[in-house]
Structures are given as C-alpha cells and as structure tokens.
Amino acid sequence: MSGATGGGRLAVVGLGPGPAAQLTAEAAAALAAATDLFGYGPYLARLTLGPDQRAHVSDNREELARARAALALAAEGRQVAVVSGGDPGVFAMAAAVCEAVEAGPEAWRRLDVAVLPGVTAMLAVAARCGAPLGHDFAAISLSDNLKPWPTVERRLGLAAEAGFALALYNPVSRARPWQLGRAFEVLRAVLPPETAVIFGRAAGRPDERISVVPLAEAEARMADMATCVIVGSPATRTVPRGPLPPLVYTPRFAEARA
Amino acid sequence: MSGATGGGRLAVVGLGPGPAAQLTAEAAAALAAATDLFGYGPYLARLTLGPDQRAHVSDNREELARARAALALAAEGRQVAVVSGGDPGVFAMAAAVCEAVEAGPEAWRRLDVAVLPGVTAMLAVAARCGAPLGHDFAAISLSDNLKPWPTVERRLGLAAEAGFALALYNPVSRARPWQLGRAFEVLRAVLPPETAVIFGRAAGRPDERISVVPLAEAEARMADMATCVIVGSPATRTVPRGPLPPLVYTPRFAEARA
Numbered sequence: 001m002s003g004a005t006g007g008g009r010l011a012v013v014g015l016g017p018g019p020a021a022q023l024t025a026e027a028a029a030a031l032a033a034a035t036d037l038f039g040y041g042p043y044l045a046r047l048t049l050g051p052d053q054r055a056h057v058s059d060n061r062e063e064l065a066r067a068r069a070a071l072a073l074a075a076e077g078r079q080v081a082v083v084s085g086g087d088p089g090v091f092a093m094a095a096a097v098c099e100a101v102e103a104g105p106e107a108w109r110r111l112d113v114a115v116l117p118g119v120t121a122m123l124a125v126a127a128r129c130g131a132p133l134g135h136d137f138a139a140i141s142l143s144d145n146l147k148p149w150p151t152v153e154r155r156l157g158l159a160a161e162a163g164f165a166l167a168l169y170n171p172v173s174r175a176r177p178w179q180l181g182r183a184f185e186v187l188r189a190v191l192p193p194e195t196a197v198i199f200g201r202a203a204g205r206p207d208e209r210i211s212v213v214p215l216a217e218a219e220a221r222m223a224d225m226a227t228c229v230i231v232g233s234p235a236t237r238t239v240p241r242g243p244l245p246p247l248v249y250t251p252r253f254a255e256a257r258a
Numbered sequence: 259m260s261g262a263t264g265g266g267r268l269a270v271v272g273l274g275p276g277p278a279a280q281l282t283a284e285a286a287a288a289l290a291a292a293t294d295l296f297g298y299g300p301y302l303a304r305l306t307l308g309p310d311q312r313a314h315v316s317d318n319r320e321e322l323a324r325a326r327a328a329l330a331l332a333a334e335g336r337q338v339a340v341v342s343g344g345d346p347g348v349f350a351m352a353a354a355v356c357e358a359v360e361a362g363p364e365a366w367r368r369l370d371v372a373v374l375p376g377v378t379a380m381l382a383v384a385a386r387c388g389a390p391l392g393h394d395f396a397a398i399s400l401s402d403n404l405k406p407w408p409t410v411e412r413r414l415g416l417a418a419e420a421g422f423a424l425a426l427y428n429p430v431s432r433a434r435p436w437q438l439g440r441a442f443e444v445l446r447a448v449l450p451p452e453t454a455v456i457f458g459r460a461a462g463r464p465d466e467r468i469s470v471v472p473l474a475e476a477e478a479r480m481a482d483m484a485t486c487v488i489v490g491s492p493a494t495r496t497v498p499r500g501p502l503p504p505l506v507y508t509p510r511f512a513e514a515r516a
Contacts, residue, residue, distance in 0.1 A: 017375075021284035024274065024377065063510070087377070089384040091510070095392030098507035102497045109499040115385035117275075117377045119282065119345070126347045127373035134353030135405075136413055138396040138422060147393075147512035155394055155420045162416040163409070164396060239360045241367040249356035252321070252349070254405035 010074040010111060011081050012088040012097050014118020015043055018205040022124065027116045034081035038070045039093075043083045061145075063093060067100035071108050087120035091141045091169045121228040122167035125200025128210050130239070130247035132198060132230050135254055137165040142172075142179045149179070153186050160190040165236060165250050168229040172220060180229070181220035187231060191215055196232040196248050199223055212238065212248055268332040268369060269339050270346040270355050272376020273301055276463040280382065285374045292339035296328045297351075301341045319403075321351060325358035329366050345378035349399045349427045379486040380425035383458025386468050388497070388505035390456060390488050393512055395423040400430075400437045407437070411444050418448040423494060423508050426487040430478060438487070439478035445489060449473055454490040454506050457481055470496065470506055 011030040016022035031037070037044060038056045049055055058066045067082065074080040084092040094115045101108045126133045138159040142152060159166055166187075171180040187195075193216035201209040201224065211222065215231065223229055235254055239247040269288040274280035289295070295302060296314045307313055316324045325340065332338040342350040352373045359366045384391045396417040400410060417424055424445075429438040445453075451474035459467040459482065469480065473489065481487055493512055497505040 016282065019284070021287070022282045022375070024280045024282055026277070026279035029279070087381050087385075089381055089389045089391050091392070094385070094389035095507050095510045098388045098392070098495075098497065098505050099509055101505060102495065102507075109497065110502065113505075115388065117280065117381040117385040119375045119377060120381065123345050123347055123375040123378065127345075127352070127375040130356045130373065131347045131352035133347050133397075134349070134356070136396070136398045138394070138417065138420075139391075140394045146510050151421070151512055155422070158416045158420040159396065159422075162396075162413045162420075164413070164417075237356075237360065239356065239367065244368065247356050247359060247371075249353050251357060252353045252404050254409055 008074040008077040008111060009079050010070055010097065010113045012094045012115045013081050013083050014087045014116055015046060015083055015085055016119040017086055017121055017124035017203050018046070022119050022204055024116070024118060027118060030081055030116055033079055035079045036073050037081045037083060038066050039083035043085050063096040064100060067093065067096040068104065071097070071100055071104060071111065074111055075107055087118045088115055089117065090120040090139065121169065121200070121203065122230060124203035125198060125210065125228045125230060128200065128203050129198055129212065131249040132196065132232055132236055133165055133167065134250040134252060135165065135233070135235065136163065137167060139167045139169060141169045142183055143170040143176065144179060152179070152183070156183055156186045157190060160187050163233050163235070163254065165233045166231040168231065171223045171227055171229045173225050178220070180223055184215065184218050184220070188215055191231070192234055195234065196236050196238050198230040198248060199227050200230065201227045210245070212246060266332040266335040266369060267337050268328055268355070268371045270352045270373045271339050271341050272345045272374055273304060273341055273343055274377040275344060275379055275382035275461050276304070280377050280462055282374070282376065285376060288339055288374055291337055293337045294331055295339045295341060296324050297341035301343050321354040322358060325351065325354040326362065329355070329358055329362060329369065332369055333365055342376070345376040346373055347375065348378040348397065379427065379461065380488060382461035383456060383468065383486045383488055386458065386461050387456055387470065389507040390454065390490055390494055391423055391425065392508040392510060393423065393491070393493065394421065395425060397425045397427060399427045400441055401428040401434065402437060410437070410441070414441055414444045415448060418445050421491050421493070421512065423491045424489040426489065429481045429485055429487045431483050436478070438481055442473065442476050442478070446473055449489070450492055453492065454494050454496050456488040456506060457485055458488065459485045468503070470504060
C-alpha cells in the first residue's frame with residue numbers, strides 16, 4: 001500500500017492484554033521494525049526498545065495529538081508504530097488515527113497505514129472465567145468524556161433489554177468515580193439480581209485479579225482504571241468447581257425473549 | 259490448576275483469523291504441547307502436527323460431542339487442545355466446553371481447563387478497514403439453529419436503535435440462506451441508507467476479500483460462511499483515499515442520541 005511519500009509507514013499495533021505471550025507474531029514484528037514508537041507511557045514501558053528506536057511518550061488523554069504527530073513522522077518516511085493496549089480498534093488508537101487522517105492534509109490519505117489487531121481486554125478477561133461472552137454481547141465504554149452520560153444509560157438499558165452480555169470498558173477513573181455505580185443501578189432495573197458480574201483486572205499479568213459477584217452486590221469500588229467489567233445476560237450460568245474458581249459462561253443457545 | 263486427575267489438561271485455543279502471524283505465542287505453545295487436538299476439519303487443517311500428535315476431526319455442528327470427547331481424554335491424563343477459529347470465547351468452543359463440564363461427571367469440574375484467547379473475526383476485519391468498531395458495538399450471531407429467529411430480529415432492532423455498530427457472525431450458510439437479507443431489512447428500517455456495511459472474508463489470508471457498500475445496497479449474496487459482516491452506526495464515517503481502499507471508522511466521540 002506504500003504511496004508516494006518516501007516509504008513511510010504507520011502501523012497501529014495492538015499489544016494485547018499485557019503478557020508478551022498474548023502478543024501476535026505480526027504485532028511483534030511491527031514493533032521490531034519501527035523506527036519511532038508512539039503511545040501512552042505504561043504501554044511503551046512494556047517494550048524493550050533497541051538503541052535505534054525512539055519512544056514518543058504521551059498522556060492518556062492526548063490521543064488525537066499523538067495520532068497527528070505519528071502521521072506527520074510517517075509522512076516524512078519514518079517507520080512508525082502507534083501502540084495500544086489490547087486491540088487498537090476497540091476504544092483505542094485506530095479510531096484516533098482515522099480521525100486525524102480525515103481532518104489532516106490530503107497527503108496523509110495516501111500513506112501506508114495498517115492496523116494490526118490484538119486480543120482486546122474483554123476477550124482476555126472472558127477467557128480467564130470460561131465463556132461469559134459465548135453468545136450475543138455488546139461492548140460499551142462508560143467514559144462520558146466523549147459522549148453524554150444519558151447516551152451511556154440509554155445504551156445500557158437497551159442492551160440489557162435485548163439480552164446481550166455486556167463488556168464495560170473504561171469503567172472508572174479518578175475523574176469519573178460515580179459512573180460505574182450508576183451503570184449497575186440502571187442494569188439492576190432490568191436484570192435479575194443474581195446475574196453474574198465479573199471484575200477482571202490485569203488478566204494474564206502477575207497482578208491479575210478476577211472476581212465474580214452477583215449484580216445485587218456489584219459496587220463501583222470493585223473496579224479501577226485497569227479493570228474490564230463483564231455483566232452476564234439472564235442466560236449466563238455459574239458452575240461451581242470446589243476449590244477452583246467457578247466457570248462463568250453464556251450458553252450457545254438462547255430461548256425466546258432470553 | 260491441575261487437579262487429582264493424573265495431570266491431564268484441556269486448553270481451548272484460539273487460532274485467530276487464519277494467518278499464523280496473527281496467532282499468539284501462548285496459543286502456539288499450547289498447540290505444540292498437545293498430545294491430542296480436537297476441532298472442525300478446516301481449523302485442524304491449518305496446523306502442522308508432529309508424529310506423536312493425534313488429530314480428532316469432527317463436523318461443525320458437533321460442538322458438544324467434541325467437547326465431551328476432549329474432556330474425557332483430558333480426564334485420562336492427556337494434554338488436549340480444542341481449537342477454534344478466531345477467539346474461542348466468541349460464538350465458539352469455550353461455551354461448548356463449559357456446557358459439557360456443567361452437565362458432565364463431577365470429576366470434570368476439577369480438571370485443569372484453560373481458555374487461550376485469540377483475535378476474533380470482527381477485530382481482524384475491522385483492522386483491515388480502519389476502525390468501524392471504534393465506539394460502542396454489539397456482536398450478534400445470525401444463526402437461528404440455537405435461538406429463535408424473532409430473538410435475532412429483536413436484538414438487531416434494539417442494537418441499531420441504541421446506536422451500536424454491529425458485527426454479524428454466522429451470516430449465512432447453505433441451510434440458512436435468507437437470514438442475512440432479512441437482517442438487512444430490519445436494519446434498513448432503523449438506520450440511514452448510507453450506513454457503511456463491510457463484508458470481510460478471510461481477513462489477512464491470501465483469499466481475503468473486503469468490500470464496503472452502503473446499507474441500501476447490501477445483499478445477502480455478498481456474504482458466505484467465511485464472512486464477518488460489520489454494519490456501522492449512524493456515526494460511522496467513510497474516508498475516500500483515491501486509489502487506496504477507503505478508511506471506515508466510528509469516531510471515539512458520540513453526540514446525544516447518535
């Protein structure tokens with residue numbers, strides 16, 4: 001796909017949930033080939049860069065500025081990687097890069113831009129528990145930085161009514177302390193109190209913490225910024241396994257109105 | 259997590275969308291360590307097995323029987339891998355294994371069962387187009403083998419009304435020729451005619467075929483069994499790039515009622 005821009009390239013690379021073993025081979029190759037790597041500090045800190053590779057660290061909130069800087073460098077002919085935790089297409093850098101291309105100079109549309117997928121947080125957390133996303137599901141960001149909170153509540157209500165399991169991204173932050181608690185209230189109005197709620201933090205990493213509680217007992221303080229919250233559907237089942245953690249799964253079949 | 263069952267293990271392994279480069283390192287290691295590999299023929303055919311590894315091929319429709327046979331062998335102390343295309347937790351084998359554990363002998367609950375996540379089809383297809391799943395989205399299986407068709411229509415309608423982008427799995431098969439066409443009709447009643455629809459077949463493989471059409475022109479014949487269909491939300495944007503394929507993305511921000 002290289003254009004007339006001196007062989008520059010921009011790859012938006014999914015790092016997966018954290019452990020190097022959950023990185024894809026193509027993502028690892030793109031990281032190794034990059035001359036310049038852009039990203040949020042904690043994601044870049046996971047990587048070991050070579051002496052000729054340059055890290056461009058930026059803050060979490062500066063996604064669009066980061067995308068612009070990365071595109072400008074690729075347009076100069078550099079091999080640029082923009083890193084994302086998980087998958088870059090899910091509440092992450094791929095959309096920011098597309099926004100920057102659309103609003104940017106015409107030449108950026110001819111750049112070689114590739115998105116390299118990864119294992120997104122909800123899949124990593126689901127895998128540690130069984131198969132809570134084994135049937136229809138929705139993924140919703142609880143951040144009201146980029147959309148009005150009433151839109152979040154409306155989507156939560158419709159998704160629960162539809163019988164989807166839910167993966168909640170960006171559940172809390174220092175600036176957004178109450179949104180997750182309010183989301184549980186919205187869901188409690190629609191879903192049975194025993195619906196399984198999974199708090200999955202740092203899945204697969206040494207500091208992993210996974211817990212499963214009924215919706216009636218779910219509280220915002222059980223999550224932090226690194227948590228992905230999965231809420232089952234009314235069909236989701238919990239299988240006790242004695243000393244082992246329970247299996248939580250949503251069956252492949254669904255009954256009418258389930 | 260090994261129990262008192264002679265060191266047997268069952269790993270449910272996500273192969274990713276197809277190319278070996280999109281496999282995670284932990285999935286590759288689990289495949290290499292397996293004594294017995296269970297799966298649908300075309301998925302097992304992707305692997306090169308060693309002389310001491312045994313393939314147990316079964317048909318697409320026999321997921322529960324396959325799960326039971328795999329669990330029985332793990333209970334005998336074998337190192338078993340059950341393979342899934344994409345991610346095993348998304349409309350795939352992880353839920354079938356959990357169902358078999360719940361309904362099976364008590365000893366199966368103490369088995370060492372691990373689910374190893376992978377890049378699921380919608381993430382691979384989305385990556386090839388930009389970021390169509392860059393904001394809230396829902397994943398829905400169109401198969402009415404395992405749920406009543408009215409449930410599918412109801413979920414499609416609610417998800418579109420909520421403003422989700424949609425990933426449609428299992429869009430068509432020889433036995434289910436009309437469901438996708440009917441799904442487009444349901445969506446056309448709610449979404450603007452220019453909404454982007456992506457037909458993503460064999461993403462990343464040599465026979466990859468990705469096309470983008472407006473919802474008004476989307477037809478069931480544009481998909482086959484190996485296609486994942488992504489339908490944008492009203493906010494999804496298409497960025498023309500001259501000779502290159504357009505970028506399709508859903509912005510990170512959403513306006514009220516969008």
